[in-house]
Amino acid sequence: MNKDQEKINELWTRGAKNYNRIIDDEINSFRSAGWKKQILSQVKTEGELEILDCGCGPGFFSCIMAQEGHHVTGIDGSELMLSFAIQRAKELGLSVNYKLMDCHELDFEDNSFDLIISRNVTHTLRDHKAVYSQWMRVLKPGGVLLIFDANWHLSRYGYSEHDESVRRYVECMKKYGSDFSGNIYDGNEEALLERFKKHSPDENEVWDNVLKDKIRPDWDAGLLHGIGFANVDYDRDIIEDLWDDKEKCIYGNTPMFMIRAEKPREL
Numbered sequence: 001m002n003k004d005q006e007k008i009n010e011l012w013t014r015g016a017k018n019y020n021r022i023i024d025d026e027i028n029s030f031r032s033a034g035w036k037k038q039i040l041s042q043v044k045t046e047g048e049l050e051i052l053d054c055g056c057g058p059g060f061f062s063c064i065m066a067q068e069g070h071h072v073t074g075i076d077g078s079e080l081m082l083s084f085a086i087q088r089a090k091e092l093g094l095s096v097n098y099k100l101m102d103c104h105e106l107d108f109e110d111n112s113f114d115l116i117i118s119r120n121v122t123h124t125l126r127d128h129k130a131v132y133s134q135w136m137r138v139l140k141p142g143g144v145l146l147i148f149d150a151n152w153h154l155s156r157y158g159y160s161e162h163d164e165s166v167r168r169y170v171e172c173m174k175k176y177g178s179d180f181s182g183n184i185y186d187g188n189e190e191a192l193l194e195r196f197k198k199h200s201p202d203e204n205e206v207w208d209n210v211l212k213d214k215i216r217p218d219w220d221a222g223l224l225h226g227i228g229f230a231n232v233d234y235d236r237d238i239i240e241d242l243w244d245d246k247e248k249c250i251y252g253n254t255p256m257f258m259i260r261a262e263k264p265r266e267l
Contacts, residue, residue: 034241055120058081059089062096073108075103076101109138124210128220141265166193172250231261243256
């Protein structure tokens with residue numbers, strides 16, 4: 001496995017327990033119904049779908065799609081993330097096919113899936129063109145790709161959204177008393193600012209080599225067109241019915257976007 005990918009997987013593994021806690025809350029909230037509607041409204045095919053959840057993490061997308069009667073395969077590069085996903089599916093009485101896999105090198109036959117979904121994954125990719133080409137390959141002709149992500153990288157130190165992200169972070173901590181990483185506000189605003197200022201050196205080494213100052217989803221759309229995807233479209237802000245007020249407060253300057261693209265029926 002590529003050394004950069006190993007570092008990325010390690011960072012995801014470090015955050016797996018907290019992310020699993022977030023998914024526990026999410027799957028028992030209004031978000032489950034909201035995401036089912038958001039995803040399935042983009043697919044014209046009726047009946048059971050073959051779905052690939054790329055970077056499935058603790059299995060939120062995988063489980064809610066399985067709840068709707070679809071055949072779901074979830075892949076992730078973190079074994080700990082997958083262990084949480086497997087346990088979640090078991091607790092919910094769902095059958096999901098989970099695999100440890102790097103989405104840069106998919107171990108699937110061509111034309112295998114009707115739908116590929118990913119959330120909060122593509123901002124961490126080391127080679128977007130390679131991954132998007134793999135997604136094109138394993139989609140069936142007429143299959144749909146849905147990418148859900150945000151311009152998280154622009155909140156990093158030195159980039160355009162950093163100052164506004166800091167302001168929102170402090171506002172959220174004061175208003176709600178905590179963030180989404182388990183940190184509790186103790187009244188020390190200076191400590192809040194220091195915590196947000198920079199990630200650890202190893203995190204900077206990984207993330208700063210990825211997107212730099214690219215603006216998404218525009219950048220992705222151009223890449224997808226170049227690879228050969230058809231009917232590429234996007235919505236810059238889909239948070240209204242998917243995020244709660246706390247999420248909108250802390251992350252509202254980098255709202256989640258959706259990119260939709262199709263594999264042409266004839267190549």
